[in-house]
Amino acid sequence: MEKPVIEFHLDARSGVSPYLQLVQQVRHALRLGVLREGDQMPTVKEVVAHLAINANTVLKAYRELEHEGLVAARPGVGTFVTATLTDASLAAHGPLRQELRRWLDKARRAGLDDESIEALFMTTFRTTAQEDIA
Amino acid sequence: MNAVLQAQGLGRKYGRRWALRECTIDLPAGHVVGLVGPNGAGKTTLLKLASGQLEPTAGTITVLGGRPAGGPPQLARVGFVAQDTPVYAGLSVADHLRLGERLNLRWDAAMARDRIATLGLDPAQRAGRLSGGQRAQLALTLGLAKRPELLLLDEPVASLDPLARREFLQGLMEATAEHEFSVVLSSHLVSDLERVCDFLIVLVDSRVRIAGEVDRLLATHYRLTGARRDPDRLPADQHVVCARHTARQSTYVVRTDGPIHDPAWTVTRLGLEDLVLAYMDQDTVDRRAALEVRR
Numbered sequence: 390m391e392k393p394v395i396e397f398h399l400d401a402r403s404g405v406s407p408y409l410q411l412v413q414q415v416r417h418a419l420r421l422g423v424l425r426e427g428d429q430m431p432t433v434k435e436v437v438a439h440l441a442i443n444a445n446t447v448l449k450a451y452r453e454l455e456h457e458g459l460v461a462a463r464p465g466v467g468t469f470v471t472a473t474l475t476d477a478s479l480a481a482h483g484p485l486r487q488e489l490r491r492w493l494d495k496a497r498r499a500g501l502d503d504e505s506i507e508a509l510f511m512t513t514f515r516t517t518a519q520e521d522i523a
Numbered sequence: 524m525n526a527v528l529q530a531q532g533l534g535r536k537y538g539r540r541w542a543l544r545e546c547t548i549d550l551p552a553g554h555v556v557g558l559v560g561p562n563g564a565g566k567t568t569l570l571k572l573a574s575g576q577l578e579p580t581a582g583t584i585t586v587l588g589g590r591p592a593g594g595p596p597q598l599a600r601v602g603f604v605a606q607d608t609p610v611y612a613g614l615s616v617a618d619h620l621r622l623g624e625r626l627n628l629r630w631d632a633a634m635a636r637d638r639i640a641t642l643g644l645d646p647a648q649r650a651g652r653l654s655g656g657q658r659a660q661l662a663l664t665l666g667l668a669k670r671p672e673l674l675l676l677d678e679p680v681a682s683l684d685p686l687a688r689r690e691f692l693q694g695l696m697e698a699t700a701e702h703e704f705s706v707v708l709s710s711h712l713v714s715d716l717e718r719v720c721d722f723l724i725v726l727v728d729s730r731v732r733i734a735g736e737v738d739r740l741l742a743t744h745y746r747l748t749g750a751r752r753d754p755d756r757l758p759a760d761q762h763v764v765c766a767r768h769t770a771r772q773s774t775y776v777v778r779t780d781g782p783i784h785d786p787a788w789t790v791t792r793l794g795l796e797d798l799v800l801a802y803m804d805q806d807t808v809d810r811r812a813a814l815e816v817r818r
Contacts, residue, residue, distance in 0.1 A: 401717065401718075404794060405791075406738075406741065407718060411700035411756070425689065430543070433700055434697060434700040434701055437699075437700040438694075438696065439693070440718065440721060441693040441695075441696050441718060441719060442696060443696065443699075443719050443720060443721045444696065444699055444700040446721070447700075447723045494711045500809050
């Protein structure tokens with residue numbers, strides 16, 4: 390059997406549910422170009438046997454990815470990648486990273502330590518995310 | 524979906540002590556169910572009632588729609604791997620498979636052979652000379668090759684080292700992905716069950732504290748932290764699982780179907796382990812309250 394293109398891993402201490410970790414790892418691999426359109430995803434049985442997790446967790450993750458239009462199941466054959474995330478947004482990463490660096494320098498000069506910076510970022514991030522929902 | 528296990532007011536007494544009482548649960552098919560609770564909580568008793576090795580003292584239990592151990596067809600539908608995954612020390616691995624074939628109505632000989640080969644076990648090896656992990660894998664192979672509709676496992680990984688534990692659960696999960704059957708496995712460690720189970724029963728002090736799908740449990744429990752507040756000032760739909768107070772601060776774990784709007788609380792989600800611990804904590808709180816009343 391051909392070796393699957395990606396291998397999943399789980400972080401028990403991340404606080405992110407296992408199914409979401411799988412979804413995020415696929416999105417991440419798509420963004421980095423590790424997974425490309427047409428690639429075959431590992432089978433549910435392979436993921437289950439590798440990670441020792443519940444089959445429903447994998448099914449749920451694959452359903453979510455299917456719902457997002459990133460993969461499609463071909464009955465009897467397998468699940469395949471149908472989209473790519475390495476689009477225009479990749480080009481924006483560089484300038485955004487530079488801006489973020491400048492902001493981080495500013496925060497450090499203002500006397501914030503790593504923990505305070507992280508806390509400030511996360512609370513702001515969450516607040517804006519919530520405002521977007523509301 | 525059909526129920527694999529239904530219990531109605533189920534109880535079992537040993538002498539004057541209730542090992543399990545007032546147990547009412549309804550387990551839907553197609554799940555890997557974790558039965559979690561401290562040692563002596565009643566996990567083994569419930570599994571033995573389900574497999575028909577014990578008769579109830581009170582209430583009723585139905586497994587796959589039938590009476591536990593109520594005849595050969597019913598016995599063939601339910602597999603049971605006892606605590607510490609026992610095997611016959613004097614018999615070889617191959618002997619175990621032959622025994623399985625003779626004793627079971629629908630034995631999957633090919634599956635048993637394949638599993639033994641994949642595990643790298645020598646069929647001529649005596650079971651008594653296998654490592655703990657290999658012994659557990661042999662017991663699991665027997666339980667799987669029986670091709671049950673429901674497989675019950677009592678603390679299957681408790682005595683295994685982390686690697687053997689992982690390999691055992693990998694084998695079990697792989698089998699559930701390949702063949703459709705339901706699983707109930709017990710453990711006193713939530714961390715063992717966290718990845719493999721999608722349904723959880725928390726058993727504390729002979730009683731079922733909570734039972735439900737893991738996703739649902741995680742979505743309906745919250746930890747609230749804020750200025751000290753009495754429980755009767757919480758909304759009626761917020762069921763208090765456990766509560767701790769200092770002179771100024773209150774920390775609650777609550778179960779609720781609705782969102783938490785009160786801005787006075789810092790709201791956090793709970794992981795499965797914290798959720799289970801919260802239910803165990805309630806027990807200690809109850810007990811302390813009872814002691815204080817007696818004083």
